[in-house]
Amino acid sequence: MPIRIPRGWEIPESQVTPEHLVFNRRKALGVGAGLVGAAVAGPALAQGAARALPPAMRNTRFAPGRDITSERDATTYNNFYEFGADKGISRTAQRMPLTPWTVKVEGMVETPREFGVEDLIRTMPLEERVYRLRCVEAWSMVIPWTGFPLSVLLAQVKPLASAKYVRFETATLPAVMPGLRQAWYPWPYIEGCTIEEAGNELSFMVVGAYGKPLGAQNGGPIRFHQPWKYGFKAGKSLVKISLTDQRPVSFWETIQASEYGFWANVNPEVAHPRWSQANERVIGTNQRVPTQLFNGYGDFVASLYTGLQNERLWA
Template sequence: MNVIRRRGWEIPDRLATPEHLVFNRRSLLTGAGAVALMAGPAAAQRVTDLANMPDPTADLYPAKHNDKYALDRPITDEKINSNYNNFYEFNSTKNVAMQAQALPIRPWMVKIDGLVEKPFEIGIDDLIRKMTLEERTYRHRCVEAWSMAIAWSGFPFAKLVELAKPLGSAKYVRMETFNNPKVAPGLRQSWYPWPYIEGLTMAEATNELTFLATGAYGHPIAKQMGAPLRLAVPWKYGFKSIKSIVRFSFVEERPKGMWEKLQPAEYGFWANVNPKVPHPRWSQATEEVIGTGERRPTQLFNGYGDYVADIYKGLDNERLWA
């Protein structure tokens, strides 16, 4: 929904940079532009060139649509979805699209390490071309009680697990987002526990729904939506969908994500959708379909229970729902 609810650890609006300074084309003293300009014209041009490099995998889109994952509602308009995004690395509002264009996504290396047969790094383009891309349409439910439907392109997370060759002792996958304060001003805010971390159990990671998205709406994914590689897990609240991933670590100990570190009473490890379990500050019984104003009843596991409910059997003592 459109109301921004401030948490106790967020700065008040009066301390935020005025919007006209952030979005004014002439105000280059933000993000990568500021750092590059201080370093000189050559550095400024280098940052611009990196940020604007064409996507070498653009020829792979649109990917073939997978009809198995049908929707009960229209796909959210791309203009809405690409202009209503959380990306705290840039700022704490939904208006991150312009700032996110400073993020250079080529070259982009992905590290795979931890409890695997052999740790390695792989360039994002090599990784993408090792996989067979497909398009899937998923519903997504935000913990703030609004929802979207998105056409993702990418590949099953299970394919990355297969590539990684984890050891039998690996119980979780720890994922990490880029950490470059030169291009993302939010990363210079020391009250957040950067870099952004999220985790999945091996059972969650290898579930058929768990998807690594490299594109959306028939083309490479937009930067503000998590380019060049992000997670899409449709049965969980949206803060579990990590963006701009640079590292997958296979570990034995359960990772603690950023939101769990900040507000453990509100944001837990599992974060599965359940209409009967309210957030401490609002109900989760209904959701607003973003862009339409329509309110719908929230569904258990966001309607994907047939695919995922078995993962959580025997975990009655765990806090699965928030």
């Protein structure tokens, strides 16, 4: 007769909860959580729940040195002019359908492609990076983004040697973006950077934040972020990325080039024409903290600008 020695984690069969009770409880919890979630967060979470984001390891190489901004603040205080020029566009933005969503990568590349965001989420090497975000309006946040390096995406289309710039284009969906009625703005929202900046390890394609799929108000389902530049340089809700040999003229540059230029690197010593950039209001706190050159990422990016002293690097 075999002798059975129970392992440390085993408990007697009599103490095991019957299967039907476990599954009923999970169902009840699931329904309850769904109702509470939908009531509290509205359509944002409901939409997020419909999309999926696998867990991503945090990359500790880019420690922000500051507390992470609360998810509520980061998702309710947003600049996204397609939905309106005020900060409270979060609710309006939820009307934008985020699936299916594709982004074309084209222009001066060997193999232009159109990527489904869900496919990118499934196939790209996702990681979490906690980046500081410095707005040109002298406020800042710290956000845990999930995404992948832009260089990995570009490698898939093989940029030609003649490509000098990367141009980012945001969606224009008049049915769900009331801000587009402000016809005096030069839609679509265009941004750009040099091919060298795009290849920098900090340049990040973002598909999630706070461990969830990226919400529309933050530029979902896919956006760009270069943390050493002012926030307006980051194109949101991207539909097209083009490689080109012409320097892109951005949305804000078209409106007022003297205030919002192509480079827009963070520099506390170069004031905006109407306010100082020496310090920044940390959203969610009562603090103002000193702004750092390149938003504190100088070790990673300063070398990109060697020999470019004649450019307007700070506006």
